[in-house]
Amino acid sequence: MRPLPTPQLRVRNARRRISGATGAATAISRVLPAPLHPEILPDVPTPRVLAPDEIRLQADIAAILDRAAAGEAAARTGAAIDALRAIREAAGEGAWPEVALGTVRAHPLAELLWSCPLTAHAYRRPRGYPGDAGLLDLIYRHPDAAEAVAAAGDIGRAVYAVTRDSAPCRSVRERREILARTIDRVAEERPGAEMLAVACGHLREAEISAALGAGRVARFLATDQDAESLRVVADRARTLPPAIACRPRSVRDFIAAREDLGRFDLIYAAGLYDYLDDRIAARLTRRLFALLKPGGRLVVANFLPGLGEQGYMEAFMDWWLIYRTEAAIRGFAGEISENDIRAARYFPDEAGCVGYLELERA
Incomplete structure (x- = not known):
């Protein structure tokens, strides 16, 4: 092409x-x-005169x-x-x-x-x-x-x-590994664990998760607004033990809470928050946190400021992200009562490109 x-x-x-x-x-x-x-x-304004x-x-x-x-x-x-x-x-x-x-x-x-x-x-x-x-x-x-x-x-x-x-691509690959390790850790700590992936994409972390491959996850709900992504997940899930179910679900669906999805031991959203404004990010975090069982964990990620490849991404990939500091990422939990949070942990990836927030429910 x-x-x-x-x-x-x-x-x-x-x-x-x-x-x-x-x-x-x-x-x-x-x-x-x-x-x-x-x-x-369709309507192109008359170009202005440059200074x-x-x-x-x-x-x-x-x-x-x-x-x-x-x-x-x-x-x-x-x-x-x-x-x-x-x-x-x-x-x-x-x-x-x-x-x-x-x-x-x-x-x-x-x-x-x-x-x-x-x-x-x-x-x-x-x-x-x-x-x-x-x-x-x-x-x-x-x-x-x-x-x-x-x-x-x-x-x-x-x-x-x-x-x-490039550094951001290495961080995206590391993100996949972090999610797979998190799935395996929660499955080991909580036998019969139930998990929810928000904006799951093709759910490639499932392909490298030992716990999912061995059938140690009782229920895994993969959600996305993209029907094509869910089709790929459903096709791939046939090669895994029957824990993965797919459901179309958008950010608005989660915030509106129109449907009872049950409660989960692990909920995560990997690449979604990079596109959410602060208000929507906080509301979504509160809604997802409410879906956790006691002791359950919510993990979300966001790209950090200072990315050397940002100019290239915006210019030639037309890929515009919302970059956030550690304080802003911690701010995702701003609408959740401190009494409901047993533990909150922030950590960056090895390249310092992506920050992670893990919230544990009391």
Whole structure:
């Protein structure tokens, strides 16, 4: 597949957060190639006149990317990631989406970067929202993603070799391992344990969980708003002992609590909170915590600020996350009475990219 074309780019400067109705997030400040998305942005405002400092910024960006566009594909990819970090910091939060993104995406270097199957998948959003389970399979280097990798060609695979081993991708793979270990630990501590995965994606942690593979989990409910993800989970669950059940469920469904799902020894949400605003995150945490049995655990994760790859993710993957400090992640429990919490534990991953909050119910 050819990389995304770059002429006639359109800029939308609007911040949109996750919808409780769909449980999916959309990007902020997207720059879309018009020929690929004729149904998006039908009304294009007249471009405003740039200020002199904005014109200088665009010229500086082009010069920086020109310097990054030398050498082999892997070297250019690493240089682009470093350059985009510097560009984003120099532009600032306002000029980055309004002035810088169009120049970045129109640069010839974009063609190389969009040849990467991971980068192109994120930008195209085949399921209509960012960070989908197919993208995670590419990060996991899962066999289900092998066809997309093979189709990328030699150059695309060279770029992919760099992007898949970036710090945030390593953290996503570590997150999978952390979840699998947590499942195994709770299954050992609480025989006959019942568990709930929120926004489960393809539930790849189940494939490496010893407890699920050995049938030591009595009940495992996998929920997601994406029917295709649940189809993949249901198909894979046939190879595991009959503990996993699938149910379509959005963030709004959990917050509204329209259905009694029972009580659980472990509930976790891995990649969901990166797209929730603070108010929704706190409400969801309270609702999920209420579904725990006494002594049960809730585990949630969120990316931390300071990610060196943030500029690349936003520019060429159109992947916009809400980054939170340890204090903000601990704040997810703000609507829960302290009397109901037996223990609260925060810990970062090895790379310092993702923070985890574990709450134990009294």
